[in-house]
Amino acid sequence: MLASLQILKSHSPVPFTIIASHRHDRPEIFEYADEVYREPTIAVADEEIVPQASITIPRWQFVLENAKRNNVKVLLTGRNGIDYEAQREAFTAAGIRLLTGATSVAALASIEDKFAFMQQCHTNDIPVAAAWRFDNTAELKALLTLHDHQPLCVKPVIGIFAQGFWRLDTGKSCDEPYDSFEHLYFTEEKKINTAQFIAAYDNSQIIKERPIPMLLMPYLSGQEYSIDVVCEYGEVLAAVTRYKTGKIQHIGYEESVMEVVIPLIKAFGCDGIVSVQTKADDEGVHRVLEINSRPAGGISYTTHSGVDLTQIGFGYWLGLTAKPKLADVIKLIKPCQVRSIMTSVKIEAEI
CATH class of the missing domain: 3.30.470.20 (ATP-grasp fold, B domain)
Structure with missing residues (x-):
């Protein structure tokens, strides 16, 4: 996207500056920007962990202050858009067109x-895939009792990049379950034996320490x-x-x-x-x-x-x-x- 903006800039009669910021060293991003900033890092499980005391201001505030300093007119956020959306009034007051993907925290x-x-x-009335939420093994088993006559799949309530998505071997035309080794060998197929998924979910230390709400859904072919x-x-x-x-x-x-x-x-x-x-x-x-x-x-x-x-x-x-x-x-x-x-x-x- 930054490369596209550089091409747009080269043909634009009105000059503009492309600024990029990220919490990590991302040369493949920064090399296409005219100016770059390293954002404050937050301490969470899947990010770089730093002492909380070293974070002096929230990331959105760091971005806003630098945006105001550089007279930014348009700002596209990334995965933390909801944090910026909560501060929309501050960005609007600074004359910045904020793009978070929606225009309210609720949305x-x-x-x-x-x-x-x-x-x-x-x-x-928008055609959407059906889904039933479960938060524990008992709820999952109860849902399977109701819906396992059809092909099903599971995925987390919140997630990206197909993380946690698996097809289950329910509703098959034959009674053979998925090969018990298949989901370990052909991981891109995202298939798993239903009984093994239940066992893994029921015995997961991750689930015990940090419950992950999941969805059971019909698998669309x-x-x-x-x-x-x-x-x-x-x-x-x-x-x-x-x-x-x-x-x-x-x-x-x-x-x-x-x-x-x-x-x-x-x-x-x-x-x-x-x-x-x-x-x-x-x-x-x-x-x-x-x-x-x-x-x-x-x-x-x-x-x-x-x-x-x-x-x-x-x-x-x-x-x-x-x-x-x-x-x-x-x-x-x-x-x-x-x-x-x-x-x-x-x-x-x-x-």
Whole structure:
């Protein structure tokens, strides 16, 4: 995205500065920014741990102060968007267009909590995958008794990158359970024997120390889509759809998928650049799985279609271009196939 902004900047009649900040040393990010800042680090289980006393101000305040100092006009947050959203008035007062993925803490909270998210989708008559929450083994077993006549899967209420997602061997046409070694050997298949999942969950020290709310869901057999969306106050300004077969990403604009996405974005008042996941059921009906309130890692794939969503969004928010119209953007999309490759970057030792 920063590389796209640098290209936009090189063609812009109005000069602007690209600033990036992160809590870690990320040269692959910083090399594309004109100025960089290292944010304060917080002490949590999955981050770099530092003494709490060394953190003098909250991260959002650090970012706001540096944004004001540099006369920032547009600020796109990352995974901690809800912290910034809680301080929207302060950013607005500073003349900063804040992009967190939505425009209220409540909306971001319901997007993050997949169970609450699905309930809200039902309320708004948006096709969504069914889900039943469980917080312990007894609840899981009770739900399985009711629903194990069909293919099922599990995933955490809060999570990203398919963390904690597993397909269970329920509702199979034959009585054979999944191979007990299969989920250890072919981990990308994300399959696990139901009895073994229950045993692992029931005996997990992690669950005992830090309970993880989970969802039991019907496993949808149809095509899964990722949709990258530029939106403003619930209106879709631009979007590109993509689906994956093997290692190949298929980029384009699928009308039947967008018929679900457009009212979804409106219902949650999405604002900024977000990503949506959908999956078709056995009848081919596209159902929403989730919204991610920040850009997806694969947003760069969409540039191969001739549409750069980063440039479209920021060109508008910076006042360089007119407000995008979805109908006009659709005409520019040239369907294509993309295969990603791995790259690397050297991390220099800090002095």
